[in-house]
Amino acid sequence: MVPTAGLGFKPIHFEEALAAPAAGLWFEVHPENYMAAGGPRLAMLEALRGARPLSLHGVGLSLAGAAEPDRRHLARLKQLVDRFDPFLVSEHLAWSVQDGRYFPDLLPFPRTTEALLTMVRNVDIVQSALGRKILIENPSLYIAMDGHEWSETDFLKQLAKRTGCGLLIDVNNVAVSANNLRLDPYAYLDALPHEAIGEVHLAGHRPDPELGEALLIDSHDAPVAESVWALFDYLVASAGPRPALIERDGNLPPFADLMAERDRAAAILATPRKAAAYA
Template sequence: MTRRPTAGLGLKSRHYDEALACPAAGLWFEVHPENYMVEGGPRLAWLEAIRRDKPLSLHGVGLSLAADEAPDSDHLVRLKALADRYQPFLMSEHLAWSQRGDVYHPDLLPFVRSRAMLATVCDNVSRAQDALGRTLLIENPSLYLALEGHAMSEPEFLTEMARVTGCGLLLDINNVFVSANNLATRATDYLDALPAAAIGEIHLAGHAPDEQWGERLLIDTHGAPVSDAVWALYARTIDRIGPRPTLIERDDNIPEFAELMAERDRAGAVLDAHREVLCG
């Protein structure tokens, strides 16, 4: 891990040159490993160059940890090879499923939080961590409709998963805000229920209202700036748990590098303000 928690950016191919040249102190980058699990080529060459100067985080989307079957062993082998090569300071995955057998879905799908599913998820997380030889941070999902049959709240599920497996949590505050809006719950209650010690990274991203339902249904688009409401929840969270490595996520409508750096600097200012209060 970096010497102290700082803010980073998702690395985009159009920004490789600017990312490589950027002198900002503490800047780190995160990538989806599935885009780099290849034998060679320009992507790996650029990642190699950036990793020489900047810390790197791997944020997976393909392990399908909430599926009712074990993570794909070939995927784990390739992911481990990438991690061994680039030595990320963080590795993370989603609390969702996207694969069953040979069928792959282009989305991160929800599930019912039953006791049986908790056992399945814990087994899958443990298998993945054992195969990788690393601790994973597991990200809370965005939810769009209420499923029936839950035996526990999402914070309770995440807390127990972390306790059983020793994994950490990747807290996506935009996901919390979107889910709370869509399911008519309180984002602050959710955030206060999470174990601070388990949170190893924070994600900040943008959302948008659904074209048909408007503000009643928010979509986690990663295609807009971080909203003021999410910034407020972020500052509140840092006040409660202390500084954590924080990523600005942008995967659609990608702006200029300078615009992303401005959001990254805003997150860094929140982290620095908390440190100044403690030191003052």
């Protein structure tokens, strides 16, 4: 089965996920939730993997941090990769660990050449340990930072060129960052190295309670916005179909509602418009 559009897996939906008949359906999980020696979570994942392809989407390696990836964490990730043979493994263009302190967020950084070399080193360490290519996801940004030497798209392009990694393009993150930093999201998508894109994410966002639409929050607790669907349609038309995922982490709706969004993504992947249609 060739993966097309998938869903972020939630244990509450286990039975429905296992029984879903959709062609090309796959599921993504955060490996940090399954780094255990045994128990019901691993048994659940084993059953799911027996029916569908899996993707592991990490949040704990802190690849943009100054320190090398934690070897114990990396070893546990390697165990999961070996056991479940995911067709994709991904992480973030962000940091979350410093001097032994762990922060509950994916934090931004100035895109300097020094930061690029650090990221290259850390991605190389991870890919060597896992024995496979990983994908790196673009971040959601909320404020403009000083000190950048590279645009985000050029930084990602260089990272892919120097390490052989691929890219995971979250089009909701593109929409959120473009809104918050007053950028053109379509120009961002055009500037990406399309050949390096291995996966696409779709998710929902919400306006900030105080600032409203001036500041969008990557909340993952709402349906995919129409503006994000439009960006996804454009990216598929420009770069071609890639495995695409619907992310939903809060205010979980019925499984059927998530599948409806997943089916919409699958339909776009199956019949992409020509990029010329946007000219």
